[in-house]
Amino acid sequence: MLASLARELRFLGKDRGAVGWLALALALSIIAVSFGVVEVREQRATIASLLKEDAADRASALEGHAEWGSAAYYAFHLTYAPPSEFAFAAMGQRDSVPWKHRVRMLALEGQIHEADTRNADFGMVGRFDYAFLVASIAPLLLILLLYDLRASERTANRHELLVATAGAPRRLWFPRALVRVATLALLLLAPLWVAAIIEGASFGVLTQASGLVVAALLVWWAITELISRIKAPSSILLTALIGIWLALAIVVPALSKSSIELANPVPDGGEILLLQRETVNDAWDLPKEATMEPFVAQHPELAEYSRIEGAWAWKWYYAFQQVGDQTAAPLVAQYRAARIARDDQAGLVALLSPASFVERAFERLARTDALSLITYEDSVRNFHGDLRAFYYPLMFPEAPYDEALLNDLPAYVPPS
Amino acid sequence: MSRTIRIAHEEWRLWSRSKVVIAAALIVAVLLAGTSFLTIQRISAEQAQRADQQIAAEKTFFTQPDRHPHRMVHYGHYAFRPPPPLAMFEPGVDAVTGQSIFLEGHRQNTAMFADTKAAADMGGFAALTPASLYQLLLPLLLIVLGHAMFLRERESGTLAVMLAQGQTGVKLALGKATALLSVIIIFMLPLVLVAAYALSLGESALAVITLVGGYFIYLCVWGAIVLAASILLRQRAVSLGVLIFVWLFAALLVPRLAINFSGAVIDAPGKIESDLIMLAEQRELGDGHNAADPAFQQLQAEVLEQYGVETIEDLPINWRGVVASYSEAELTDLLNSYAEQRMELEARQSRLFGLFGLASPTIAISTSSRALAGTDLATHHRFLRESEALRFDFVQALNQAHAEQLGYTADINRNVDAASSQRARINAASWQVLDEFRFAPDPASVRLDRAVLTLGILFAWLLLMVGIVLVSARQVRL
Numbered sequence: 001m002l003a004s005l006a007r008e009l010r011f012l013g014k015d016r017g018a019v020g021w022l023a024l025a026l027a028l029s030i031i032a033v034s035f036g037v038v039e040v041r042e043q044r045a046t047i048a049s050l051l052k053e054d055a056a057d058r059a060s061a062l063e064g065h066a067e068w069g070s071a072a073y074y075a076f077h078l079t080y081a082p083p084s085e086f087a088f089a090a091m092g093q094r095d096s097v098p099w100k101h102r103v104r105m106l107a108l109e110g111q112i113h114e115a116d117t118r119n120a121d122f123g124m125v126g127r128f129d130y131a132f133l134v135a136s137i138a139p140l141l142l143i144l145l146l147y148d149l150r151a152s153e154r155t156a157n158r159h160e161l162l163v164a165t166a167g168a169p170r171r172l173w174f175p176r177a178l179v180r181v182a183t184l185a186l187l188l189l190a191p192l193w194v195a196a197i198i199e200g201a202s203f204g205v206l207t208q209a210s211g212l213v214v215a216a217l218l219v220w221w222a223i224t225e226l227i228s229r230i231k232a233p234s235s236i237l238l239t240a241l242i243g244i245w246l247a248l249a250i251v252v253p254a255l256s257k258s259s260i261e262l263a264n265p266v267p268d269g270g271e272i273l274l275l276q277r278e279t280v281n282d283a284w285d286l287p288k289e290a291t292m293e294p295f296v297a298q299h300p301e302l303a304e305y306s307r308i309e310g311a312w313a314w315k316w317y318y319a320f321q322q323v324g325d326q327t328a329a330p331l332v333a334q335y336r337a338a339r340i341a342r343d344d345q346a347g348l349v350a351l352l353s354p355a356s357f358v359e360r361a362f363e364r365l366a367r368t369d370a371l372s373l374i375t376y377e378d379s380v381r382n383f384h385g386d387l388r389a390f391y392y393p394l395m396f397p398e399a400p401y402d403e404a405l406l407n408d409l410p411a412y413v414p415p416s
Numbered sequence: 417m418s419r420t421i422r423i424a425h426e427e428w429r430l431w432s433r434s435k436v437v438i439a440a441a442l443i444v445a446v447l448l449a450g451t452s453f454l455t456i457q458r459i460s461a462e463q464a465q466r467a468d469q470q471i472a473a474e475k476t477f478f479t480q481p482d483r484h485p486h487r488m489v490h491y492g493h494y495a496f497r498p499p500p501p502l503a504m505f506e507p508g509v510d511a512v513t514g515q516s517i518f519l520e521g522h523r524q525n526t527a528m529f530a531d532t533k534a535a536a537d538m539g540g541f542a543a544l545t546p547a548s549l550y551q552l553l554l555p556l557l558l559i560v561l562g563h564a565m566f567l568r569e570r571e572s573g574t575l576a577v578m579l580a581q582g583q584t585g586v587k588l589a590l591g592k593a594t595a596l597l598s599v600i601i602i603f604m605l606p607l608v609l610v611a612a613y614a615l616s617l618g619e620s621a622l623a624v625i626t627l628v629g630g631y632f633i634y635l636c637v638w639g640a641i642v643l644a645a646s647i648l649l650r651q652r653a654v655s656l657g658v659l660i661f662v663w664l665f666a667a668l669l670v671p672r673l674a675i676n677f678s679g680a681v682i683d684a685p686g687k688i689e690s691d692l693i694m695l696a697e698q699r700e701l702g703d704g705h706n707a708a709d710p711a712f713q714q715l716q717a718e719v720l721e722q723y724g725v726e727t728i729e730d731l732p733i734n735w736r737g738v739v740a741s742y743s744e745a746e747l748t749d750l751l752n753s754y755a756e757q758r759m760e761l762e763a764r765q766s767r768l769f770g771l772f773g774l775a776s777p778t779i780a781i782s783t784s785s786r787a788l789a790g791t792d793l794a795t796h797h798r799f800l801r802e803s804e805a806l807r808f809d810f811v812q813a814l815n816q817a818h819a820e821q822l823g824y825t826a827d828i829n830r831n832v833d834a835a836s837s838q839r840a841r842i843n844a845a846s847w848q849v850l851d852e853f854r855f856a857p858d859p860a861s862v863r864l865d866r867a868v869l870t871l872g873i874l875f876a877w878l879l880l881m882v883g884i885v886l887v888s889a890r891q892v893r894l
Contacts, residue, residue: 017657028669035676046689053692060696078688096512096532100688113528115514116686119762121769121793122679123512123532126540128672136540140664148653155653234653239436239560242660243443246556251447253538258454260536269529270469270494270516277518281491285481312831339534346536359539370537 026187033195036088054078069314081376090131092368107324109276131362151234249355256349266338276328283320295319305396386410423591466498485818492520495803500790500857501614506547508791519807555638562642564652585892620860634781640881666776674772684761737819780874787867790857813849
């Protein structure tokens with residue numbers, strides 16, 4: 001076996017076409033991880049500088065207030081989801097779903113849907129990252145490496161002779177294909193390993209990712225092997241394989257995506273904003289009790305401070321901001337549930353398409369999948385809740401303003 | 417001429433006998449028809465929905481009750497961007513950008529709720545549109561049909577016979593080209609139908625014809641690439657392999673690599689980033705809510721002098737309204753200068769991306785196609801600019817009403833009790849200041865201007881590839 005592998009490796013070195021495809025795989029893998037590492041570092045640098053500027057801005061915004069309400073009105077807080085150590089391999093949803101916000105204690109629904117995403121062309125065309133390489137391009141390279149193993153020998157009229165001298169056909173074709181698949185896997189994986197070590201990705205994540213790469217190649221090898229047993233000219237085999245690739249990597253994902261989205265409609269985002277906005281604005285013209293009652297229902301501990309004297313009070317202002325969020329909450333919950341339902345079903349249907357499966361699995365390892373970004377949004381909601389929990393006990397009993405207490409303002413901690 | 421047609425006819429006869437060719441053509445045709453149908457449905461629904469939402473938003477604004485004018489500034493308004501007719505073929509960046517924007521005083525919001533945010537994530541290129549089928553799939557079909565059309569004659573020995581009969585390589589190539597061209601024309605049909613439908617919806621003929629022409633050139637470029645490979649290469653498996661590589665490179669790799677590259681070369685900061693830099697500047701301008709802010713001292717002196725009075729209480733207009741109007745104008749200048757910088761950087765990234773059309777005809781056609789359909793980044797930027805102008809106009813008109821229709825004393829006493837709060841309101845008739853907003857695509861000539869460079873690149877591709885076909889066909893020997 002070893003001898004035949006060594007022989008096939010020698011043959012491979014002489015096959016100019018195959019060496020070309022393999023070189024391309026290595027080059028693409030290096031390019032993909034390099035761009036990924038650069039992008040992740042840029043995002044980290046952005047977050048670092050945002051944190052600094054955000055702190056400076058808040059410090060100055062918190063100066064010279066006399067009331068809790070106005071301090072809370074002017075102080076913004078940065079929230080963000082830092083890229084994980086493995087994000088260089090799959091930027092995933094980070095290109096189309098926002099991963100940083102600046103929020104303050106006003107109604108959250110008016111703030112959390114702000115989209116601070118990059119150039120729209122980027123989100124539309126998509127980036128060349130490692131996950132895309134492994135999920136979509138690598139199968140094509142594998143097909144091109146393997147499709148005419150048999151057929152080329154047939155064309156050269158050596159096929160029958162080779163099969164006859166090899167004894168069992170398996171002893172001939174298996175080492176030949178194995179050498180090619182293994183070399184391709186190694187060339188794809190080596191840059192990933194280097195980048196993962198540089199970025200400090202955990203061993204577990206790297207092992208799973210490597211396993212995914214190998215498994216994806218094995219699946220496509222099996223498909224190629226089945227097709228290339230057909231006794232047909234190699235151009236027909238290649239056409240058939242490209243057709244299968246097209247179906248599995250493009251058509252099935254696209255059809256599944258459309259049908260999942262049809263089956264799970266999300267509420268129109270504009271409705272969430274509109275509802276929240278109308279509630280907040282209507283409150284100005286309603287009797288104060290109309291705001292304070294639903295507010296106290298959520299915060300019974302503040303009931304004794306909920307009587308509003310006069311035409312204006314900060315606590316009334318923040319109460320109707322919260323009531324705005326409360327009114328929109330059912331729609332928001334629907335929106336969130338529909339996103340999760342879509343993602344769950346996409347996870348199931350991805351079993352039909354190796355390309356979708358691999359890309360989604362990489363995104364999950366890199367924590368750049370839809371669920372991770374929903375987790376980030378949840379953390380923003382929790383933090384906003386912390387802000388309210390900090391200010392309400394000061395604002396409602398109308399505790400005397402004390403700037404020193406603002407040192408204990410909750411700090412945002414990104415989800416880990 | 418009749419010989420050319422005979423050669424083409426022979427090619428059709430062979431195609432009609434090949435199961436692979438028929439299966440491939442049928443699959444592409446079904447996909448094209450299905451995708452076009454679904455996209456037309458979706459886009460028409462969105463068009464109707466957004467137009468309705470825009471009218472509803474205006475109606476709600478107009479029917480607000482008597483209020484303090486500044487309350488209306490914060491009540492705000494919405495701008496919607498209905499997709500243009502050609503979005504039925506090329507939805508472009510619309511899915512990524514979000515198409516409604518909330519307009520209010522002192523803030524420039526982003527367009528929210530992009531479709532992609534809630535999309536089912538199936539990875540890579542999960543969104544099929546008629547345009548992406550034309551850009552990705554049809555070249556592949558041409559490859560399957562044509563990779564062996566010339567070298568088959570070589571393989572079967574008929575080339576020698578034909579050359580001996582006095583045929584030239586060029587004439588033979590012309591026949592093959594005619595066969596491919598007829599396929600291209602047939603597959604242009606769905607696009608022509610969609611384009612005609614867009615035309616009936618009021619799209620300009622110039623844009624429609626240029627779009628159809630652009631895709632025709634694009635497919636001809638691929639036809640020529642396929643023909644060149646089948647003339648230059650000697651084995652059909654090699655020809656197919658090389659063509660698949662060219663396709664992989666031009667349609668899949670270069671576009672994404674170009675995105676990585678233009679993002680790495682030109683750094684366009686996000687909105688939060690540039691907002692934070694701006695906020696430091698903004699603090700120096702003063703806060704429009706607080707008319708006693710020292711930044712307004714100079715303005716106060718000027719206004720008092722203009723009206724020849726001693727105190728702001730003696731002014732015939734409401735000082736708080738003057739301050740609101742002044743600071744909104746200052747702030748908007750500042751916001752706009754940062755927004756313009758951001759958009760300019762993004763536009764430069766996209767222009768750089770478009771130049772990669774030199775390496776891939778797929779980029780050349782997709783960039784042209786988005787520009788012509790009015791679904792490109794530049795259109796989105798124009799939407800942002802126009803909705804910003806709408807925002808500024810209604811906010812300033814409300815501030816003017818604040819200054820002219822509401823007395824200063826009533827205004828500062830607005831929070832004393834319920835009765836004083838009632839007095840600090842103005843008549844709802846003042847809300848009529850809001851302009852009607854109907855976002856429309858650029859005139860066709862403007863869109864054409866934007867597409868002209870990439871269309872030129874596409875045309876250069878055609879000349880280059882046709883040249884290569886002719887030169888290699890002339891040199892055909894046995």
